[in-house]
Amino acid sequence: MAGELVLLTGGTGFLGHTILVDLLKHGYRVLVAARSHGKVTKVRAAPSIVALDPPATQLMFVLVPDMAAPDAYDEAVQDVDFIIHAAAPLPADYASAAGGSDLRQDRSLEDAFVTACVQGNMGILKSARDKGKTVRRIVMTSSTVAIAPADFFSDAAAASQREKGGKEVVVRGPETRVAVPEPPYKSQLHAYCAAKTASLKAAETFMKDQAPPFDLISIMPSLIFGKDELATGTDSTRMLMYRLLPQKASNDAGDASAGSSLEQEEIAAVGNAVLCTDVARAHVRALDPDIKGSQSFVLNIDARWEDTVPIAKAHITQAFGSGLFHPASPKWTTVPLKWDTTKVRDVLGIELATYDVMVKEVVGEYLEMMRTEGT
Numbered sequence: 001m002a003g004e005l006v007l008l009t010g011g012t013g014f015l016g017h018t019i020l021v022d023l024l025k026h027g028y029r030v031l032v033a034a035r036s037h038g039k040v041t042k043v044r045a046a047p048s049i050v051a052l053d054p055p056a057t058q059l060m061f062v063l064v065p066d067m068a069a070p071d072a073y074d075e076a077v078q079d080v081d082f083i084i085h086a087a088a089p090l091p092a093d094y095a096s097a098a099g100g101s102d103l104r105q106d107r108s109l110e111d112a113f114v115t116a117c118v119q120g121n122m123g124i125l126k127s128a129r130d131k132g133k134t135v136r137r138i139v140m141t142s143s144t145v146a147i148a149p150a151d152f153f154s155d156a157a158a159a160s161q162r163e164k165g166g167k168e169v170v171v172r173g174p175e176t177r178v179a180v181p182e183p184p185y186k187s188q189l190h191a192y193c194a195a196k197t198a199s200l201k202a203a204e205t206f207m208k209d210q211a212p213p214f215d216l217i218s219i220m221p222s223l224i225f226g227k228d229e230l231a232t233g234t235d236s237t238r239m240l241m242y243r244l245l246p247q248k249a250s251n252d253a254g255d256a257s258a259g260s261s262l263e264q265e266e267i268a269a270v271g272n273a274v275l276c277t278d279v280a281r282a283h284v285r286a287l288d289p290d291i292k293g294s295q296s297f298v299l300n301i302d303a304r305w306e307d308t309v310p311i312a313k314a315h316i317t318q319a320f321g322s323g324l325f326h327p328a329s330p331k332w333t334t335v336p337l338k339w340d341t342t343k344v345r346d347v348l349g350i351e352l353a354t355y356d357v358m359v360k361e362v363v364g365e366y367l368e369m370m371r372t373e374g375t
């Protein structure tokens with residue numbers, strides 16, 4: 001509701017920034033927890049923030065260098081009405097090549113993901129309980145990776161075979177819960193899945209055991225696509241949808257072997273996607289008083305990765321004609337993982353955008369950024 005104060009973590013990242021813009025548009029006052037002054041400057045300079053030009057009383061920042069440090073949010077939670085906790089370390093492939101996540105390679109995967117995520121979640125819940133006397137609701141960014149077996153994401157083809165066993169694919173929903181994957185972790189993605197599962201479980205256990213005076217809503221998006229206003233250039237991995245839309249190499253022209261590396265690449269991945277602005281809207285809508293607390297929402301639409309290049313070709317023909325994008329699809333196989341998302345429409349009133357919209361939005365931003373880089 002207009003004028004109420006929201007503490008936002010992760011507001012210097014892809015999704016968090018989009019949440020910030022939605023909050024400001026809906027009249028909230030926002031206190032963004034940032035890790036450095038440099039990030040504050042970057043957020044203030046983002047086109048949407050410049051266009052909205054919020055007064056100093058509507059957009060504020062607090063420095064929290066490490067969310068996992070003891071009492072990290074004690075000061076930040078004071079006098080806020082709501083908290084949206086979107087901060088988390090992302091696997092390198094999912095993060096911006098421009099340095100979205102501070103993932104130190106010398107830390108173990110368990111420390112870098114699971115411990116950081118769980119301590120971040122628990123820290124904000126404890127600070128809200130002990131110091132946030134006015135907090136009424138916490139909205140946490142969870143993920144579909146928190147509520148499906150981790151091998152669906154880290155070894156999708158094998159998991160799909162096991163699950164189907166010749167029968168229908170199981171439909172999962174916002175109430176589905178799975179066991180926390182045990183270490184050792186085979187990859188960053190595997191550790192990330194464990195981190196999101198463990199932090200969801202820790203938060204729900206805290207709410208049950210401690211019965212604090214605020215409630216909790218978990219937002220569980222699948223793979224998020226959309227404009228990335230904080231991307232610093234066309235080299236950001238997000239700009240090309242994590243290689244779903246292959247760029248033609250500069251030395252490809254006239255080369256008979258052009259694209260051969262793409263054609264050799266075979267990736268099986270769960271066909272789940274959601275538009276970033278829809279995910280942001282769900283977080284902000286979840287603050288409204290008509291939405292009951294203590295519930296979760298899964299945000300997903302089924303996508304076929306093989307459709308990415310055809311969709312882009314249909315809408316941005318010239319980018320293929322000019323040789324900017326490679327006309328052949330890499331061999332992405334879509335593994336089905338079905339989600340019940342009906343509550344998003346029925347409770348939050350959000351109609352999720354299609355995969356076409358996501359592809360068009362990302363490619364449109366990419367082309368715009370190319371034009372800017374070229375001038």
Ligand SMILES: NC(=O)c1ccc[n+]([C@@H]2O[C@H](COP(=O)([O-])OP(=O)(O)OC[C@H]3O[C@@H](n4cnc5c(N)ncnc54)[C@H](OP(=O)(O)O)[C@@H]3O)[C@@H](O)[C@H]2O)c1
Pocket residue numbers: 009010011012013014015016034035036039064065066067068085086087088089090094095096099100101102116141142143144196220221222223224225
């Ligand atoms: N991207 C997806 O497809 C996807 C899908 C489902 C769920 N999610 C969830 O959505 C949330 C946001 O993800 P994103 O895609 O926006 O990632 P992102 O662009 O990498 O942003 C991550 C945010 O978390 C902050 N952060 C990371 N580690 C931190 C730490 N140790 N202490 C404090 N802040 C830390 C980052 O701060 P800096 O800016 O300083 O690095 C940044 O603001 C995460 O909870 C993620 O698990 C993402």
